[in-house]
Amino acid sequence: MKKTILFTPENRAKRAFTLVEILIVIAIIAVLAALTTRVADSVTQAQGRSRAAADMAAIAVGLDAFKGMYNDYPRLSAKGGVENCARRLYKCLAGQSYMKVEDRQVKFIDVDKESDYKPLLDVTLMRIGDPSDPDAPVSNYDNDRNAFIDPWGNPYLYYYDTSIMVGSIGAWEGTSFFLMSMGEDGESAEVQSMFSNGIMPNEDDYRSNVKNVDNIVYGWD
Known part of the structure; x- marks a missing residue:
């Protein structure tokens, strides 16, 4: 009998x-x-840092190729601002501009866009855009406002080293340029002074500033 x-x-x-x-x-x-x-x-965050390091390694290879062609790294300054410097760096490595030194004056000559100029790195593998509006779509690779952009939407910073002490910090291994991403917060201390004198402070002093904690520096990271 079933139990209900x-x-x-x-x-x-x-x-x-x-x-x-x-x-x-x-x-x-x-x-x-x-x-x-x-x-x-x-x-x-780890993926962003990894991508930034890879980007800067590619830029460094392009800079060495530039030196091989013109006997020096691009002598860029910050007189026109960080964004203009980033745009000029792009033009140098995209094969759209070359450097000429006359009477101790540095000149950058834009290449005729109709000519068969050769880029010094594959810009199609990099994130590029207008530093003032990095999320805007890239219309073409010849845009005068293009720059190499890091994973957080800021232009990579390039410093031409004017110090006779280049190589004194072992991590730089005698290079004559500095590359840096400002990291996720997009902030960095001492940027203008480094542009002015081309000299990076030593790593301990640099990292001690809270604004520089997440910065990625080619040769240090």
Whole structure:
């Protein structure tokens, strides 16, 4: 004979979750979501730093090729501002401009766009854009406003080293230029002074400034 189970109000109460149990489940879900978000942010940050380091390594190869052609690295200054310097660096490595020194004056000559100029690195593999509006679509690779952009939307910074002490910091291995990404916060201390004298401070002094903590410097990172 089948046994019939009657669902009385008392039985239903025993089968339901209590308010405490529901709150515990919600708290566990919230903790797991927070941990997942933190891990995702860390992965994104690591990917950004990795991409920036790879970009700067490619730019460095292009700069060495430029030196091989013109016997010196691009002598760029910050007189026209960081963005203009970044645009000029792009033109030099994209094969759209070359450097000429006459009577101790540095001149950059734009190449005729109709000529068969050759880029010194594959710009199609880099993120490029207008530093003043890095998210705008790139219409063409000959745009005078183009620059190499880091993963956080800022132009890579290039410094021509004017110091006779070049190579005194072992990590630089005798290079005559500095490359830097300002990192996720887009901030950096001492930028203008480094543009003016071409000399980077030593790493400990540089990293001690909170604005430079997340910066990525070619040769240090």
